[in-house]
Amino acid sequence: MTAASESAPFAAHSDSIDDILAGVLRGKDGYEVATETYLNGRASSDARALLPLAFRRRVGAFFTSSPIRAEVSAILGRLPGTTYLDPTCGAGDLLLTAAEQLPIQGNLFATLSSWNRSLQGWDLHDEFVRAARRRLALYAASRHIAEQGRVRSSIRDFDRVLTSIETGDALARLKAGEGKRADVVVLNPPYTRVSAPPGSTWTGGRTSAAAVFLLESLGYLNAGGHLIAILPDSLRSGSNFERWRSVVEAQADVLEVRKFGLFDDHADVDVFLLVLRARGYGPPRTMTSWWRNTDADLRVEDKFLVRVGTVVDNRDPKEGPPTPFLTARDLPAHSDMSVPSRRREFAGRLYKPPFVAVRRTSRPSAEGETRIRGVLVTGTVPIAVDNHLLVLEPRQGGISACRQLIGVLASGEITEILNERIRCRHLTVRVLKELPWQD
Numbered sequence: 001m002t003a004a005s006e007s008a009p010f011a012a013h014s015d016s017i018d019d020i021l022a023g024v025l026r027g028k029d030g031y032e033v034a035t036e037t038y039l040n041g042r043a044s045s046d047a048r049a050l051l052p053l054a055f056r057r058r059v060g061a062f063f064t065s066s067p068i069r070a071e072v073s074a075i076l077g078r079l080p081g082t083t084y085l086d087p088t089c090g091a092g093d094l095l096l097t098a099a100e101q102l103p104i105q106g107n108l109f110a111t112l113s114s115w116n117r118s119l120q121g122w123d124l125h126d127e128f129v130r131a132a133r134r135r136l137a138l139y140a141a142s143r144h145i146a147e148q149g150r151v152r153s154s155i156r157d158f159d160r161v162l163t164s165i166e167t168g169d170a171l172a173r174l175k176a177g178e179g180k181r182a183d184v185v186v187l188n189p190p191y192t193r194v195s196a197p198p199g200s201t202w203t204g205g206r207t208s209a210a211a212v213f214l215l216e217s218l219g220y221l222n223a224g225g226h227l228i229a230i231l232p233d234s235l236r237s238g239s240n241f242e243r244w245r246s247v248v249e250a251q252a253d254v255l256e257v258r259k260f261g262l263f264d265d266h267a268d269v270d271v272f273l274l275v276l277r278a279r280g281y282g283p284p285r286t287m288t289s290w291w292r293n294t295d296a297d298l299r300v301e302d303k304f305l306v307r308v309g310t311v312v313d314n315r316d317p318k319e320g321p322p323t324p325f326l327t328a329r330d331l332p333a334h335s336d337m338s339v340p341s342r343r344r345e346f347a348g349r350l351y352k353p354p355f356v357a358v359r360r361t362s363r364p365s366a367e368g369e370t371r372i373r374g375v376l377v378t379g380t381v382p383i384a385v386d387n388h389l390l391v392l393e394p395r396q397g398g399i400s401a402c403r404q405l406i407g408v409l410a411s412g413e414i415t416e417i418l419n420e421r422i423r424c425r426h427l428t429v430r431v432l433k434e435l436p437w438q439d
């Protein structure tokens with residue numbers, strides 16, 4: 001199946017907009033609610049209703065919701081610029097947000113012609129592009145009614161006017177330098193995985209498509225231009241994107257990093273808004289931080305060695321002497337524990353109690369709930385520890401230092417820091433090391 005035909009069921013969405021537009025352009029009343037619905041939210045609900053989830057996941061077809069659009073709109077209102085590009089425009093939600101910044105002209109044709117010079121949007125899928133064009137036309141018509149009391153227009157063929165919204169592969173276009181540079185790039189890329197472009201200095205192999213789209217889009221800005229992106233939180237807080245963040249900082253000033261929380265009620269991924277100003281290559285200059293820095297005098301790493309458990313159970317050979325083996329499923333929820341009864345042959349690094357074990361996966365917690373719990377492990381024999389656990393060994397102070405750490409980790413302050421610092425589910429060694437220590 002081609003990219004074109006896979007999006008074919010979404011045609012019903014655009015056909016409905018054509019009907020609404022026909023009514024609006026004939027000057028009929030009673031289309032206000034439908035207009036509002038089709039400009040806000042209906043593209044997402046129709047995508048869910050008309051397109052299989054497997055297809056939407058594969059191509060990352062999750063359109064920006066109204067609450068995120070409202071934040072993007074407020075930011076766009078503060079930025080200079082008259083030309084906007086959305087390289088992965090979907091049904092045009094971010095282009096609609098950009099169009100809020102553009103004036104209307106004397107009639108609908110003149111408005112859309114002028115918007116066609118200011119807005120560029122690309123998407124792999126024909127039916128998303130068709131919807132984006134119609135939604136822009138519907139929005140322009142609603143602006144004419146609001147600002148001039150009527151829509152003066154005889155145009156019916158929006159595909160001929162809004163030619164800058166077109167089908168295309170953004171990565172290929174960005175690389176080839178097709179299209180025009182823009183004052184502002186608005187970007188909500190697919191959150192799928194792609195192969196890293198050849199020669200990438202920040203990664204090898206497969207990686208986040210969002211990370212790749214962002215770097216490629218940066219090159220499409222006019223000098224001093226801005227980029228606003230909605231990105232998965234792993235890019236902000238994940239240790240495996242540390243080099244990616246450095247590459248971003250080498251090319252752009254990081255103006256704003258704003259955590260948003262869940263993308264919407266239907267996509268269970270935490271996102272953040274990133275605002276950048278392009279400035280060409282130069283020494284990294286961060287104007288804001290990717291996360292709140294703690295200015296504590298002492299950090300957990302000053303008191304504890306923090307490591308990941310060394311056993312990868314399904315990969316490591318069962319060699320060496322049978323050894324007590326600690327796994328996440330054996331960790332009690334609330335109490336201390338002594339040497340686990342589970343045994344495994346293992347020839348690698350062992351940990352000598354006392355130490356504190358912490359699960360590596362932890363969801364951001366609801367208000368008032370503790371994010372992570374440490375478990376004190378005591379005993380006299382060394383233990384093999386599964387790599388789904390983090391191990392914190394006291395530099396001094398033994399069991400009492402461990403108990404103190406468990407108290408620190410359970411505190412409201414640490415929960416707050418962790419919820420802000422790391423929205424994705426994998427705690428990292430670095431995050432735990434950098435937590436402030438309270439005596």
Ligand SMILES: C[S@@+](CC[C@H](N)C(=O)[O-])C[C@H]1O[C@@H](n2cnc3c(N)ncnc32)[C@H](O)[C@@H]1O
Binds near residue numbers: 093
């Ligand atoms: C997360 S959606 C965002 C759509 C829109 N920017 C918005 O905010 O609502 C990502 C879009 O990227 C499109 N897409 C995926 N890969 C692409 C590519 N290589 N070139 C252009 N568009 C692509 C998908 O079809 C999908 O519509």
